Amino acid sequence: xxxxxxxxxxxxxxxxxxxxxxxxxxxxxxxxxxxxxxxxxxxxxxxxxxxxxxxxxxxxxxxxxxxxxxxxxxxxxxxxxxxxxxxxxxxxxxxxxxxxxxxxxxxxxxxxxxxxxxxxxxxxxxxxxxxxxxxxxxxxxxxxxxxxxxxxxxxxxxxxxxxxxxxxxxxxxxxxxxxxxxxxxxxxxxxxxxxxxxxxxxxxxxxxxxxxxxxxxxxxxxxxxxxxxxxxxx
Amino acid sequence: xxxxxxxxxxxxxxxxxxxxxxxxxxxxxxxxxxxxxxxxxxxxxxxxxxxxxxxxxxxxxxxxxxxxxxxxxxxxxxxxxxxxxxxxxxxxxxxxxxxxxxxxxxxxxxxxxxxxxxxxxxxxxxxxxxxxxxxxxxxxxxxxxxxxxxxxxxxxxxxxxxxxxxxxxxxxxxxxxxxxxxxxxxxxxxxxxxxxxxxxxxxxxxxxxxxxxxxxxxxxxxxxxxxxxxxxxx
Numbered sequence: 001x002x003x004x005x006x007x008x009x010x011x012x013x014x015x016x017x018x019x020x021x022x023x024x025x026x027x028x029x030x031x032x033x034x035x036x037x038x039x040x041x042x043x044x045x046x047x048x049x050x051x052x053x054x055x056x057x058x059x060x061x062x063x064x065x066x067x068x069x070x071x072x073x074x075x076x077x078x079x080x081x082x083x084x085x086x087x088x089x090x091x092x093x094x095x096x097x098x099x100x101x102x103x104x105x106x107x108x109x110x111x112x113x114x115x116x117x118x119x120x121x122x123x124x125x126x127x128x129x130x131x132x133x134x135x136x137x138x139x140x141x142x143x144x145x146x147x148x149x150x151x152x153x154x155x156x157x158x159x160x161x162x163x164x165x166x167x168x169x170x171x172x173x174x175x176x177x178x179x180x181x182x183x184x185x186x187x188x189x190x191x192x193x194x195x196x197x198x199x200x201x202x203x204x205x206x207x208x209x210x211x212x213x214x215x216x217x218x219x220x221x222x223x224x225x226x227x228x229x230x231x232x233x234x
Numbered sequence: 235x236x237x238x239x240x241x242x243x244x245x246x247x248x249x250x251x252x253x254x255x256x257x258x259x260x261x262x263x264x265x266x267x268x269x270x271x272x273x274x275x276x277x278x279x280x281x282x283x284x285x286x287x288x289x290x291x292x293x294x295x296x297x298x299x300x301x302x303x304x305x306x307x308x309x310x311x312x313x314x315x316x317x318x319x320x321x322x323x324x325x326x327x328x329x330x331x332x333x334x335x336x337x338x339x340x341x342x343x344x345x346x347x348x349x350x351x352x353x354x355x356x357x358x359x360x361x362x363x364x365x366x367x368x369x370x371x372x373x374x375x376x377x378x379x380x381x382x383x384x385x386x387x388x389x390x391x392x393x394x395x396x397x398x399x400x401x402x403x404x405x406x407x408x409x410x411x412x413x414x415x416x417x418x419x420x421x422x423x424x425x426x427x428x429x430x431x432x433x434x435x436x437x438x439x440x441x442x443x444x445x446x447x448x449x450x451x452x453x454x455x456x457x458x459x460x461x462x463x464x465x466x467x468x
Contacts, residue, residue: 050331050375064323066330073323089298089307092326096300097284099334141284 001026005044006053007033011107011166012067013054014200018162019074022196027056035115068095071159080159090153094160097141098167105135107167110174128175135176139184142168146183150190157194165191170200235260239278240287241267243348245341245400246301247288248434252396253308256430261290269349302329305393314393324387328394331375332401339369341401344408362409369410373418376402380417384424391428399425404434 004020004027006013020027032038032053039051048055048065055065064070072092075081081091109131112121121128142164145152153160169188171178178184191197238254238261240247254261266272266287273285282289282299289299298304306326309315315325343365346355355362376398379386387394403422405412412418425431 049378050335052335062320064327066327066334068330069323069327072326073319076319085307085310086296089303092306093298093300093303096302096330096333099330100300100338101284101286104334104338144283 001028001059003027003057004029005032005047005055005057007031007035008201009033009035010053011170011200012103015067015159015162015166016054016056016070016074018166018198019071019080019159021198022080022194023074023078024196025074068092068099068163071095071163075159080157080162082154082156082158087154087158091158091160094152095163097138098160098163101141102135102138102164103167105131105138106171106174106176108174109135109176110167110170113174132175135171135174139168139171139176139178139181142187143181143183146187148183150187152187157191161187161191166200235262235293237261237291238263239266239281239289239291241265241269242435243267243269244287245404245434246337249301249393249396249400250288250290250304250308252400252432253305253314253393255432256314256428257308257312258430259308302326302333302397305329305397309393314391314396316388316390316392321388321392325392325394328386329397331372332394332397335375336369336372336398337401339365339372340405340408340410342408343369343410344401344404347408366409369405369408373402373405373410373412373415376421377415377417380421382417384421386421391425395421395425400434 002020002025004013004016006016006029008014008031010033017029032044032055034040034053038044039053044055045051047057048063050065052065054067054070055063056070057063064073072081072095077083082088109128112124112128116124142152151157151161152164165188168178168184169191178188236254236259238247238250240250240263242248242265244267251263266278266289268274268287272278273287279285281291282297284299286299288301288304289297290304291297298307306315306329311317316322343362346358346362350358376386385391385395386398399422402412402418403425412422
């Protein structure tokens with residue numbers, strides 16, 4: 001069975017969990033979070049030298065990280081990744097856009113606002129303001145596209161939509177106001193309505209969050225999902 | 235003929251120029267730089283709403299941006315992108331790593347050190363130090379891989395190597411010391427020795443940097459390449 005390293009709070013991990021759920025692929029998840037320093041541990045670096053989640057490990061020992069690469073690999077030859085070369089290029093275009101121009105601002109501000117004490121947030125006020133401006137530009141790019149198209153990359157729901165949904169649907173946690181973005185809000189609802197959709201804070205159905213843990217990570221803490229910290233838009 | 239928007243100073247643009255040179259694909263380059271605010275202009279936003287370089291436009295009007303997506307698309311069915319699905323996933327893994335964990339630190343510090351007045355660099359000292367730490371981690375990840383492998387993603391030179399070469403070979407511009415990184419230095423030399431390699435500051439052979447400019451961009455300044463600002467490692 002596939003092993004996924006990552007925590008429920010991470011949007012990057014959620015992308016992989018959502019696709020796995022929609023593909024009907026079972027996995028065991030080893031709760032691994034940057035917040036507790038676990039991704040920097042020697043145990044995890046032995047699995048993934050880059051020390052990043054999500055990381056997936058197949059039964060034969062092959063490891064893959066980077067959410068975009070994982071999504072692309074798992075979605076090949078499925079409805080979530082069109083076979084056409086130009087369509088695939090546009091899927092990748094939006095996924096690279098997400099990792100470079102969206103996530104570093106929207107996810108980081110969310111993380112800081114959810115997890116840092118107010119005094120620390122005050123110290124980072126300039127960075128937060130900078131991220132806010134950049135994040136708003138990313139949302140404006142999405143809004144422009146989604147006012148004229150049901151989906152981001154092609155004519156259908158793809159892993160590009162999964163990749164952008166992950167941190168856009170919780171953007172309000174980071175202080176981003178989606179009220180004026182009617183295109184994005186309608187798209188969020190379309191994504192939620194897709195068959196097999198799971199909310200970020202819901203554990204994968206039928207998949208134990210503990211048990212079956214790889215030897216190298218038995219020392220790690222396994223947690224049940226905590227209370228929801230994200231709220232869907234009204 | 236393919237049109238490429240971007241400038242010679244950008245490593246992200248260089249990735250595309252290098253692959254085009256190695257594929258023997260002619261293009262006309264429209265010199266477009268963020269430094270002069272051109273990527274934020276209404277003219278350029280009409281071509282690419284995201285306002286990023288490199289952007290390529292085909293004769294039939296199709297536009298593609300994000301260096302990773304462009305490399306992947308152009309390299310399909312060539313020696314620069316293996317056909318095997320797992321190999322492709324690993325190529326993408328390194329390309330996403332570059333855009334998220336390497337370029338934002340190594341390229342940004344290079345940009346600041348090359349282009350900002352010293353007083354402004356002093357004001358950004360904390361950010362530069364933060365980027366330096368993160369950039370050193372990215373280089374350590376590369377070094378660990380390249381001490382055991384000739385190439386990053388697979389057993390041969392791929393677009394993953396092109397993507398990482400672009401800002402690694404000028405990392406010393408940003409204050410990164412590659413002296414101890416024997417694996418990276420040997421790999422840089424292997425990349426330079428590949429057939430059709432062009433240095434970053436060399437204009438593509440036989441491709442005019444002016445002339446044939448699309449109507450929408452005729453108002454832009456077209457520059458000949460300036461003096462070299464990057465120096466290969468000894």
